[in-house]
Amino acid sequence: MASRLLTSALFAGFCAGLLAALLQLVFVQPVLLHAELYESGQLVHFGADPVSANPDLGGIDLMRDGLSVLFTALVYTGYALVMVAAMSLAEAAGATVTARSGLIWGVAGFVAVHLAPAVSLPPEVPGVAAADVVARQVWWLATVVASAMALGLIAFGKGWVAWGGAVVLLAAPHLFGAPHPDSFTGTVPPEVAALFAARALGVGLAAWVLLGAFCGWFWQREGQRQGAAA
Amino acid sequence: MNAVANFVVVAKSGVLSAVLVAALGLGIVFVTGHVQASALHDAAHDVRHATGFPCH
Known part of the structure; x- marks a missing residue:
């Protein structure tokens, strides 16, 4: 049982993670690098002169992008195990x-894991104003747990008590409110920040749908393989 | 004795395996996504932003 779980999750997580990393490098990374030019002060929004919306972002950074591929594969392997x-x-x-x-x-x-937290704490580009990181992590974790429980109740619960409870669990973190900064000090143009949030969510959806399909496929395949071997 | 018997039943049913595997997964997500140690933060920086984790 444990070997079927581990084998199917590792394969599914690694496959989905590699595809997620590819999508992130193509669609999300350029927006992140663009934002970092504002974070570091190389570009200044609302300065004296208009700023080009298409700066040179450099090419592939083997070390940095290689680490991103590794850590994306790790994160999705973690999600696959769950x-x-x-x-x-x-x-x-x-x-x-x-x-x-x-x-x-x-x-x-x-x-x-992505959409519910993003409703009150949208994916942040580097260089935006944000509240204390630990407070945001606690809120993020609580929201993910509550939302996952809600979806479990919707999928497997029976009757209005379960479904009503799901609605409460989905709404509660947002009614409580996420930690937000006291003042706005972000240096990144809203166009860049909005594109980043949209890209992060779009790539997240694609990666998670792939992850779900791979998990289902490898779980069945490992079951048949181990059943045939037994 | 009953506790041992119950434990065997639980382990055989796969619930224990599932819980342990899920815990391993949550541990990996926590380390890659949330631990603020600076080496880990720097290495995972772009991924944390791209996957919507609170980063810094």
């Missing part, structure tokens, strides 16, 4: 888990 574990429990309880149903698991994972 998702495959949840899939195994759902299957034991009678649900059918396939690559196809994995797509919905992926969307749910995206909503819990």
Whole structure:
């Protein structure tokens, strides 16, 4: 059981992580590098002269981008371990888990881990004003846990008590409010910050849907392989 | 004795494996995404921003 869980999660997480890293390097990294020019003061928004919206961002930085690929693969492997574990429990309880149903698991994972926190704490470019990092991490974690529980209640709960509880869990973190800065000191133009948040969420959705499908597929494949070997 | 028997039942049913594997996954996400040690922060910096973690 443990080897089926570990094997399928490691394969699924690594495959989804590599694709996520590729998408991030193509779509998110240029916006991040652009923002860093404002963070470091090389470009100044609302200075005396108009600033080009298409600065030279440099090429691929092997060390920096290599670390990004490594850490993206690690993060998605971590998510895969959690998702495959949840899939195994759902299957034991009678649900059918396939690559196809994995797509919905992926969307749910995206909503819990990316979209729900982003509703009150949007993905930040470097150089924007933000509240204390520990306070934001605590709020982020609480929101992810509450949202994941809510989606579990929607998917597997029966009756209005479960569904009503899910709505409360989804809304509560945003009614409570995320930590925000006391004043705005960000140096990055809103156009760049908005594009960054949209790209981060778009790539996140693609990566999570892939992760869900890979988790479902490898989970079934490992089950058949180990079943045949037994 | 009952506790041991229950433990065996739980382990066989796969719940224990699932919980341990999920805990391992959460540990990996915590280390890559949230630990503020500066070496880790610098190495994972771009990923933390791109995946929407609170970074700095």
